[in-house]
Amino acid sequence: MPYKYLSGFGNDFATEALPNALPEGQNSPQKVAYGLYAEQLSGTAFTAPRADNQRSWLYRIRPSVCHTPYSPVTAASDIVGSFGVGSKDSHCVSTPNQLRWSPFEIPETGKVDFVAGLHTLAGSGDPSTRTGIAIHIYAANASMENSAFYNSDGDFLIVTQQGRLDIQTEMGHLLVEPNEICVIPRGIRFSVKLPDGPTRGYILEVFDRHFELPDLGPIGANGLAAPRDFLYPVAAYEDVDGTSYKITTKYQGRLFSVSQGHSPFDVVAWHGNYAPYKYDLRKFCTINTVSFDHIDPSIFTVLTVKTSVPGVALADFVIFPPRWMVAENTFRPPYYHRNCMSEFMGLVSGAYDAKAKGFLPGGGSLHSMMSPHGPDRTTFEKASVDALAPIKLRPDGLAFMFETSHMLSLAPWALDKNLAGGRVLQDDYYTCWQGLEKHFDPTKPEGVWADKK
Template identity: 45%
Template structure:
């Protein structure tokens, strides 16, 4: 085991924990299991109605409330909804007012402008800065920053990439994203996330999905994260995350459905006084206040529930004969687009695994993909894994669709002459990649105000390691002369 990253993130692999429960040792909560399942949970026995959803009088004086994540008439396979049983309905609140918006958050990516622009090259970011506590408290509401995106939530089409960098917990406030679903990737610090359905404890190299319209509160475990927390968010509009089809792999592999964890009901009975509910709609912030906790659900059932997944449980599949496998073999979750042949976004992971391909150039081949690629290191040493991964944990890199890229370092030359023996790759590191059919437009914050943009392209000198070997090959020159081409 090793320590990497600015705040000494401990490298973790699930099999090393030898745990007898489905969570890591630090996680204090209990969970339900199974991606796509119908789940139910009650904090007090008898709070959940049996055989119906909305009794004339609910047990213990609770109120029944439905939350739908899809159209009422959606086919059964796509229907997402739940019923919650709470002390006060969510509609019990004051007036909704627009408040000072976090100016580094946006949701409008329909056309390039002065505030958002294309990147027709490769770019990288050093680790995004976690604000110093001495400069003031920054919680999730103000610590969310948009990097780029495509489309717009009002037309239910597109996505956005964000980072969050915070040094304090949310106090007396909850957040709700009216625009789309949030997929959180924890990179630094331990997070205790309170949702209407219970708690989710999120550690580096775990991911969490909180769907559109669901309220949550983000708190930092101060003992585990004295300097703050940082991570990434993928926001999707008009589509839901799904497990990729396994095809010839059969019933198991990649991210197994049983490894996705869902919270259990846990009503908040400790907080009193006023609460602010901050909603993000069209990239703008709005506030409504209420004099009771929004986390007052005693029981619930349905399939529109937040969930988390430990990336170290991912089951890798790669070639055992020849040639490098396309990166889609590492897809954890996929979000579909209107084009059945091109996902809006695939979430991929690259961690420790074996490489045994024979007679093969083992690193990723040079390529120009129709998909855009966004990579970020969760933990691991610098300078490993290719041009797109030379940044430190907490940073990122991006290549737009059809941008030529590949490895440009000494390892590329070495791989051409390496002895073909089984070897471990990705040791002591974990990286995720987002592949999208969209080329993104990037914000002014990402290209200037973040202060950690490294470069708009790699230096030309890097390609000196890849000379024109064909032009120096004597046999090739002889044949060209015989063909009258020289």
């Protein structure tokens, strides 16, 4: 099928699959064209400031309220709703230890679709109070059939790592491939098909506010992610009756479902600024140093979710794409670091410049607030004596980071020693720093590295 998109970040779009399906002058006229129903989808409070207000009007064949009552779903996957001490999910574990996971396995037996393949890795807060975030992994081998999903708890930012996702939403279709991301805001129904077969990826969920472009500050008017490169779906309706559709929602970390006798993707036209979108990470304009030192990773921020504290993010989505490094007298890999943020790293392809081995595509790592981290011994020693010629850093790789100002707790699934036969959680991750030697010599102000070049 053809995929058509509207470009521009957060624009007030208008799109219709039939001519004149969008009303003129009134969002909810007495009689809508083609016998459609008008339905508003609000992503913010009605009274949010105009610059922050997000809502869309949908003109659909039936309103979305036409369904049976909600029933709890017994999920095969492990989805956690709350991460606070003493909460109903207090079995979550808090640890300052540095953690790393090998590639999360894709199921090889049975039919596991996108919803069944969701597993919570870590998080903070509680969606019932609109505070915090969650990090999930998805691994699926089957398309969703006659079913849809929507998230009542927050917005999903989906990072595809293996296999394309053909996502049908109420607003239209998105085809998302590795090296692309998509954002599906709270409450929007969608279904995922797998045109390439088995798939795997990462999800950052935010319980409060919405993703936006970071301020550019001294960078100026251009750079990082350009608004025009964000693509929104064009209206494309599905008029199907007589088929039972299952609609599943994640509500406070629990799954509930309803059934209805018609397709949920029956929106003929829509207009507004509350809609799903995708972005090609290869279009990110990287900012880097050309003189000396190592600029903070905030220059790689694609999208952010702000808090009420200026400069402090609930969540940042940061990428480390292929790029030229042309710095003088500079240690190029990420420096050793202790941070007031929590950092989850993932790898889409290739390798990451801070680790010589062990960090693989489809895996991940978590460095919690104020837990030290940095390059392993091999990387440190090589970077300390490398010739400072211009290099193309990781031309085959794309790494990313979910960064948050919250302290994260681990879901039981993330620490399960039986996961994939104990091969996923790397108990020996800490050893990558154990071999770092003492190089201090008070008799050599020039340091030992002068002898090793």
